[in-house]
Amino acid sequence: MIGAADLVVSRSIGWQRTGDEMATVLITGTNRGIGLEFTAQFLARGDRVVATCRDVAAAEALNQLKNGQDNLEVLQLDVASTESMNEFVRQLGGAAIDIFINNAGVYGPANGKFGEIDAQVWSTVLRINSIAPLILSQMLMPNLRLGKDKKLLYLTSKMGSIGDNSGGGSYIYRSSKTALNSVVKSLSIDLAAEGFSAAVLHPGWVLTDMGGPNALIDTNTSVKGMMKIIDSLNQAQSGSFFNYDGSIIPW
Ligand SMILES: NC(=O)c1ccc[n+]([C@@H]2O[C@H](COP(=O)([O-])OP(=O)(O)OC[C@H]3O[C@@H](n4cnc5c(N)ncnc54)[C@H](OP(=O)(O)O)[C@@H]3O)[C@@H](O)[C@H]2O)c1
DSSP states (O other): OOOGGGGOBOTTTOOBOOOSSOOEEEESSOSSHHHHHHHHHHHHTTOEEEEEESOTTTOHHHHHHHTTOTTEEEEEOOTTOHHHHHHHHHHHTTOOOSEEEEOOOOOOOSOOOTTOOOHHHHHHHHIIIIIHHHHHHHHHHHHHHHOSSOEEEEEOOGGGOSTTOOSOOOHHHHHHHHHHHHHHHHHHHHTGGGTOEEEEEEOOSBSSTTTOTTOSBOHHHHHHHHHHHHHHOOGGGTTOEEETTSOBOOO
């Protein structure tokens, strides 16, 4: 059945919803790594993707996916900039977003050891990893409310688990993902009445620029696993901390 949301036409990005068979997925940080792979896998199965990145002209691999592909819209978005977020939301216009994947993130300095922490650097990482995901979600609510799936996913890390922390260190990255976990838990509660499901996803230790060359899995394996979780996500599982293989990670 086609509902009111299916009739929404995006003035800015020009897509018309045709029914329940495909999803419109918004993904941040798609020029490389896990975000790029998410984009490729959603497109490969026929979904529409609004893929965002900081520098569209330099996003070679992403622009290659765009070749001959009507279902991909690439838009500029720097989640550290309020101005960029405002402009992005303006360009999105009235488009309905079914699934939002907040993937963009930074590790911060490699030497995040006690005695070497810089407050300014820490606050930059918090802004990108913890604050922007909530601010962007707030700004996107009109688009998300029009979506049929109402699924909100946030890429976190096992390093943000307090229960799993036996190694210490990595103050900046760990705390940024712990804060994100807390934000998403509250979102899952606050938006439940409107039919939203919100969860945090640990992608595994993945071979990307961030994961480095010793990582254990490739982006294909990681994203395939997370897509299964996203497909089956429902309100009963909302507020969970998932590993990419579907298992649950302690907070
Ligand atoms: N790889 C792993 O082993 C691993 C493990 C646990 C969690 N994660 C999480 O998974 C997510 C993706 O990681 P990845 O491994 O794919 O990392 P990556 O290869 O370093 O890619 C990070 C992506 O985030 C984007 N980004 C960074 N700052 C941004 C900003 N201010 N605005 C918009 N985009 C920004 C980058 O864009 P630019 O190219 O413009 O910098 C890039 O597209 C991150 O949230 C990360 O914390 C990764």
